[in-house]
Amino acid sequence: MIGLLLLACEAGSDSGVSDCVVTWDGWADGFFTTYCQSCHAAQSPNRNGAPEGCNMESEADIASWADRISVRVLEEGTMPIGGGIPAAELVLLERYLACVQ
Ligand code: HEC
Numbered sequence: 001m002i003g004l005l006l007l008a009c010e011a012g013s014d015s016g017v018s019d020c021v022v023t024w025d026g027w028a029d030g031f032f033t034t035y036c037q038s039c040h041a042a043q044s045p046n047r048n049g050a051p052e053g054c055n056m057e058s059e060a061d062i063a064s065w066a067d068r069i070s071v072r073v074l075e076e077g078t079m080p081i082g083g084g085i086p087a088a089e090l091v092l093l094e095r096y097l098a099c100v101q
Contacts (some may be wrong), residue, residue, distance in 0.1 A: 020099035024059045028096050031089060032056040035080050047082070059100060066101045070094075 022028065032040075039048045042091075055061050062069065064091040072079035074094055 022062055022092050022096040022099065024100075026060075028059070028062065028093055028100075031063065031093065033097075039080075054094075062097075063100045066097050070097050 004063060038044060038052055039046075039050040040056040041047075042057065044050075044054055054065065056065070057071075069079070073085070074097075077083060
């Protein structure tokens with residue numbers, strides 16, 4: 001699965017075709033709200049140990065954490081804790097991260 005995701009990414013960049021159809025308003029806002037903000041939000045009542053300042057609430061937040069999100073969610077699968085993200089959502093996340101950086 002991870003190999004396929006990386007291949008998809010490379011094919012996208014090599015072809016020169018823009019993959020930036022996955023947007024904050026159209027998809028990412030809801031994704032990070034659902035899977036990350038219970039811990040990674042400034043106003044979270046219980047961050048469950050998520051580092052101070054490591055928030056997933058805006059496109060700017062995601063841009064500054066994009067490399068680590070890619071490693072923890074796409075490569076290692078260690079975020080969110082407990083996993084549970086459907087494969088189709090991971091494909092969209094990879095496309096979104098490629099555009100936000
Ligand atoms: C149940 C709480 C919880 C959820 C939900 C959660 N995280 Fe985390 N996150 C943590 C904790 C605790 C840490 C600090 C310990 C660690 O790094 O494993 C952390 C650390 C991180 C870090 C910084 C550490 C690093 O490796 O650079 C990133 C980036 C991150 N999480 C991304 C995410 C993303 C993206 C999501 C949603 C897809 C997510 N997390 C969902 C609890 C959570």
